Amino acid sequence: MADKLVADKHLRYILNLMAEKKKESFESVVMDHLRMNGAYWGLTTLALLDKLGSVSEDEVVSWVMTCQHESGGFAGNTGHDPHVLYTLSAVQILALFDKLNILDVEKVSNYIAGLQNEDGSFSGDIWGEVDTRFSYIAICCLSILKCLDKINVKKAVDYIVSCKNLDGGFGCSPGAESHAGQIFCCVGALAITGNLHRVDKDLLGWWLCERQDYESGGLNGRPEKLPDVCYSWWVLSSLIMIDRVHWIEKAKLVKFILDSQDMDNGGISDRPSYTVDIFHTYFGVAGLSLLEYPGVKTIDPAYALPVHVINRILFTK
Amino acid sequence: MHGRPRNASKPEEEAASAAKAVQLRSLQSQFMTNHHDKIYTNEAIELSTKLLEINPEAYTAWNYRKLAVEDRLARIEPDPNLVSAILDEELRVVESALRQNFKSYGAWHHRKWVLSKGHSSVGNELRLLEKFQKLDSRNFHAWNYRRFVVELTNRSEQDELQYTDDMINNNFSNYSAWHNRSVLLSSLLAQNADGFMPNIKIPEEYDFVHSAIFTEPDDQSGWFYHLWLLDQTLNVETPLLTSSWPSHGSSIILSGAGCLSGSSSMFTTFCSESGSFPLILYFDQAVGGVSSSTVTIDSELKGNEGLVWEPIPNKNSQVSCVWVARLKYVSSDPCEYKVKIRVGNSPGIVSSRGYNFNAPYEFVFTAHVHDTVEDSQEGIVSWTDGFDIWDAKSKDLNSLVTLDRLNAEMDFKWRQEAIDSEVECFGILPDSKIGKLTLARLLMAREAMVSDDAVKGVHYEEILQLYNDLMALDSSHYQYYKDEHSKAFLHKVTSSSESLSRHLLRYRDMNNLVCLRLNNLSLSRIASVEKLLFVQMLDLSHNELHSTEGLEAMQLLSCLNLSHNRIRSFSALDSLRHVKQLKVLDVSHNHIGKHSVDTTRYLCSSPLSNSELGQDDVGKQNPGLVTKYWDAYCVLRDLNLKQLDIAGNEIAGEEFSSFVLQVVPKLVWLDGQKKLGN
Numbered sequence: 001m002a003d004k005l006v007a008d009k010h011l012r013y014i015l016n017l018m019a020e021k022k023k024e025s026f027e028s029v030v031m032d033h034l035r036m037n038g039a040y041w042g043l044t045t046l047a048l049l050d051k052l053g054s055v056s057e058d059e060v061v062s063w064v065m066t067c068q069h070e071s072g073g074f075a076g077n078t079g080h081d082p083h084v085l086y087t088l089s090a091v092q093i094l095a096l097f098d099k100l101n102i103l104d105v106e107k108v109s110n111y112i113a114g115l116q117n118e119d120g121s122f123s124g125d126i127w128g129e130v131d132t133r134f135s136y137i138a139i140c141c142l143s144i145l146k147c148l149d150k151i152n153v154k155k156a157v158d159y160i161v162s163c164k165n166l167d168g169g170f171g172c173s174p175g176a177e178s179h180a181g182q183i184f185c186c187v188g189a190l191a192i193t194g195n196l197h198r199v200d201k202d203l204l205g206w207w208l209c210e211r212q213d214y215e216s217g218g219l220n221g222r223p224e225k226l227p228d229v230c231y232s233w234w235v236l237s238s239l240i241m242i243d244r245v246h247w248i249e250k251a252k253l254v255k256f257i258l259d260s261q262d263m264d265n266g267g268i269s270d271r272p273s274y275t276v277d278i279f280h281t282y283f284g285v286a287g288l289s290l291l292e293y294p295g296v297k298t299i300d301p302a303y304a305l306p307v308h309v310i311n312r313i314l315f316t317k
Numbered sequence: 318m319h320g321r322p323r324n325a326s327k328p329e330e331e332a333a334s335a336a337k338a339v340q341l342r343s344l345q346s347q348f349m350t351n352h353h354d355k356i357y358t359n360e361a362i363e364l365s366t367k368l369l370e371i372n373p374e375a376y377t378a379w380n381y382r383k384l385a386v387e388d389r390l391a392r393i394e395p396d397p398n399l400v401s402a403i404l405d406e407e408l409r410v411v412e413s414a415l416r417q418n419f420k421s422y423g424a425w426h427h428r429k430w431v432l433s434k435g436h437s438s439v440g441n442e443l444r445l446l447e448k449f450q451k452l453d454s455r456n457f458h459a460w461n462y463r464r465f466v467v468e469l470t471n472r473s474e475q476d477e478l479q480y481t482d483d484m485i486n487n488n489f490s491n492y493s494a495w496h497n498r499s500v501l502l503s504s505l506l507a508q509n510a511d512g513f514m515p516n517i518k519i520p521e522e523y524d525f526v527h528s529a530i531f532t533e534p535d536d537q538s539g540w541f542y543h544l545w546l547l548d549q550t551l552n553v554e555t556p557l558l559t560s561s562w563p564s565h566g567s568s569i570i571l572s573g574a575g576c577l578s579g580s581s582s583m584f585t586t587f588c589s590e591s592g593s594f595p596l597i598l599y600f601d602q603a604v605g606g607v608s609s610s611t612v613t614i615d616s617e618l619k620g621n622e623g624l625v626w627e628p629i630p631n632k633n634s635q636v637s638c639v640w641v642a643r644l645k646y647v648s649s650d651p652c653e654y655k656v657k658i659r660v661g662n663s664p665g666i667v668s669s670r671g672y673n674f675n676a677p678y679e680f681v682f683t684a685h686v687h688d689t690v691e692d693s694q695e696g697i698v699s700w701t702d703g704f705d706i707w708d709a710k711s712k713d714l715n716s717l718v719t720l721d722r723l724n725a726e727m728d729f730k731w732r733q734e735a736i737d738s739e740v741e742c743f744g745i746l747p748d749s750k751i752g753k754l755t756l757a758r759l760l761m762a763r764e765a766m767v768s769d770d771a772v773k774g775v776h777y778e779e780i781l782q783l784y785n786d787l788m789a790l791d792s793s794h795y796q797y798y799k800d801e802h803s804k805a806f807l808h809k810v811t812s813s814s815e816s817l818s819r820h821l822l823r824y825r826d827m828n829n830l831v832c833l834r835l836n837n838l839s840l841s842r843i844a845s846v847e848k849l850l851f852v853q854m855l856d857l858s859h860n861e862l863h864s865t866e867g868l869e870a871m872q873l874l875s876c877l878n879l880s881h882n883r884i885r886s887f888s889a890l891d892s893l894r895h896v897k898q899l900k901v902l903d904v905s906h907n908h909i910g911k912h913s914v915d916t917t918r919y920l921c922s923s924p925l926s927n928s929e930l931g932q933d934d935v936g937k938q939n940p941g942l943v944t945k946y947w948d949a950y951c952v953l954r955d956l957n958l959k960q961l962d963i964a965g966n967e968i969a970g971e972e973f974s975s976f977v978l979q980v981v982p983k984l985v986w987l988d989g990q991k992k993l994g995n
Binding site for chain 2: 205222
């Protein structure tokens with residue numbers, strides 16, 4: 001059982017992933033198309049561990065820019081099609097390095113704004129898949145770029161609220177079951193736009209706090225599912241945004257995350273003794289950040305970027 | 318990425334993996350070439366099929382296939398058989414991809430895209446769904462797809478409701494089915510569909526969900542459905558007015574800033590520099606449309622035509638439970654005025670869910686305007702000395718009469734019977750967390766429905782005991798039960814004039830201000846504010862509060878003591894920005910500045926007020942401090958405090974104190990010290 005965060009091991013794990021030799025395992029190739037997300041997860045983890053300087057900023061930034069499509073959107077990797085999922089990650093990566101100024105903000109923001117539908121919802125790309133994840137992405141991204149006025153915020157908010165369920169949670173579309181990931185997206189979008197009064201905080205708070213498993217202390221994503229470290233982010237950040245995080249037992253959750261580390265090789269997995277990956281490594285460290293674990297910088301629960309990065313953006317014109 | 322046990326990989330496994338990687342790489346790069354060169358030959362399309370079979374998450378390949386389909390459809394004769402063949406192939410590829418990964422967003426969306434071209438039959442799609450529901454009845458992709466197919470084919474809600482019946486009867490532990498049921502049922506009830514009257518249906522549903530809860534109390538599948546049923550039973554759709562200030566039949570004394578000689582211990586005295594007093598309307602749910610057309614004021618107080626009503630606390634929202642208008646008066650015009658308020662005489666007040674306020678209410682109060690006799694003193698306000706016992710004959714307590722919320726509601730009987738029946742069922746459930754929690758909620762519901770003063774408050778002892786039990790039984794959620802306990806406790810305190818008056822006092826030095834003492838009660842949560850609108854001085858010291866959420870409605874509050882609580886930041890005090898009367902604030906001995914995580918940042922009325930930050934003199938002179946203490950800045954600059962206590966917080970110190978004095982130049986007392994130059 002682990003009693004501390006082995007930050008150095010995680011640092012090495014991430015740097016190895018980003019280096020050449022790890023790229024050619026089957027697992028790596030099959031995730032080739034979402035490398036932009038992977039880069040965001042890895043780099044944000046480094047930033048939270050105050051080790052962003054361990055990577056070559058120029059290399060990363062120039063690779064990110066090769067993923068920009070003529071439409072203004074970013075792809076998951078060079079040559080792939082653009083999508084909002086990777087556009088947000090690209091913008092977040094540039095924010096980490098304080099390099100937002102290299103962007104043609106008009107171009108990127110027009111790409112996103114152009115994906116808003118009549119009913120206020122957002123498509124992920126030109127092929128029209130609608131999901132509240134994309135509403136969050138659009139709002140988060142445009143907020144970072146200070147172009148929220150390019151979309152119809154009222155309609156966007158109303159659409160998100162139409163996805164609110166009778167249990168207080170949110171789904172991916174109207175009528176869809178509540179799921180912690182979607183809840184994070186909807187609550188995050190409402191938080192950024194100053195609309196948390198549209199959330200029934202007590203009702204949702206109770207649903208969220210009941211995600212904590214009594215035995216392991218971990219959080220699941222919806223009723224009767226297994227606990228998973230990634231929900232340490234989605235459930236926890238949602239609870240924090242609505243000021244109900246005191247309804248879970250934080251110490252137990254810390255233990256669940258620490259127990260999910262690979263103490264030898266670094267990295268964090270979905271639950272103790274399972275295979276690690278960059279996704280869970282990020283969510284584990286981000287979760288520990290929200291739990292005020294010493295040695296981890298504070299992350300913003302709505303933007304999923306370090307607070308000092310967000311303040312730098314929000315407090316300057 | 319999920320659910321793979323950690324094992325060190327053997328060399329032969331790594332070699333096999335590397336070989337597969339090479340194959341996939343080659344496939345991907347060929348595919349990319351085809352995609353970029355827009356090659357849609359059979360061979361090229363077949364390549365993408367292979368790619369998607371190995372990797373259904375390769376989203377660009379799904380895009381490519383759509384382009385290929387569009388290309389082919391454009392080239393062929395408009396023969397329905399040819400079109401069918403092309404689209405059938407797509408459906409086959411999707412099905413094969415889903416067998417690889419039935420949670421692939423790309424695959425499901427591709428199927429929807431194909432269907433939107435008008436292909437396949439409901440039968441086919443429902444059969445496909447059957448397969449996937451069997452594999453995983455909680456697969457939300459499948460459930461979403463089901464809703465998509467239902468909408469496309471106009472299947473009836475009643476039929477879909479029956480489907481959830483079948484799913485649940487097969488296995489009650491299916492939250493997805495219960496969720497779907499709640500969506501369908503609430504729609505049918507709202508439409509008043511045939512056979513869907515709440516007074517019959519809701520009790521039936523209670524019976525249905527009992528199987529889920531009583532069979533396995535630790536299984537959460539039925540919990541939230543039951544809570545929804547309780548909400549349907551207790552809460553009326555049409556909005557109601559819960560309370561107001563001033564209240565019907567009350568008398569208030571209005572004055573300018575300053576002291577009155579011989580002020581009354583029977584009535585509330587309201588002093589204001591601005592020459593206006595608040596008129597507060599507190600509804601049972603968020604409503605919009607409160608304006609001078611829907612709320613009429615009949616009075617001889619001059620200058621009050623076209624009154625502006627504001628929602629509290631969200632100015633940019635158009636709906637709120639609490640609405641405030643400010644009535645002007647002239648204190649040099651001493652007189653007695655009767656004021657008649659009519660709420661909802663003309664339509665326009667509507668709840669956020671679209672229900673009209675249709676129970677017009679009229680109330681009358683008397684305002685005695687007095688002239689100020691002496692200049693206002695700027696002596697320090699004490700929280701311990703200068704208090705008089707509450708006069709039992711005080712007229713203010715008549716303002717506790719909260720309107721009988723339910724007399725406007727006609728079918729009251731089934732609601733009471735349903736609650737009674739549930740209380741009986743849960744009363745005999747053996748010790749379980751959900752049993753105790755539900756019973757506590759049911760008893761709270763019963764209390765809310767009681768209109769007879771004689772039996773008001775009888776359930777609270779049991780409710781409080783249940784929450785105490787839960788704090789021990791389910792210690793992981795201790796703070797949740799603590800908050801519920803505090804709410805129930807405050808409901809109990811405010812449930813009768815007698816219990817409330819035990820906590821009331823008068824503060825002699827400030828025109829006999831009405832003071833409510835709720836200190837040292839382990840309160841972690843504020844509640845029942847609608848019954849406390851008349852309070853002018855509030856002592857909440859030595860409790861466990863971490864936020865002032867709810868206090869924004871207390872528009873008369875001029876003195877607030879929050880010392881020795883668990884306030885972590887000024888953002889947690891954001892609601893106080895709306896309490897414009899606040900002059901005295903004590904937040905000493907809290908946790909301000911101690912925590913790195915701000916849990917109330919996004920609950921502030923304008924979390925992105927960055928653009929306004931630093932635009933005034935203070936901001937221009939101290940941009941660094943304004944960003945460092947942005948939440949303190951936002952709260953303090955909107956108030957006109959005379960007295961502030963911040964000692965005993967990590968944030969306290971020379972830098973913060975001098976910053977405070979710049980932001981609040983008119984502050985007279987800081988941490989008990991009189992500030993010079995005021």
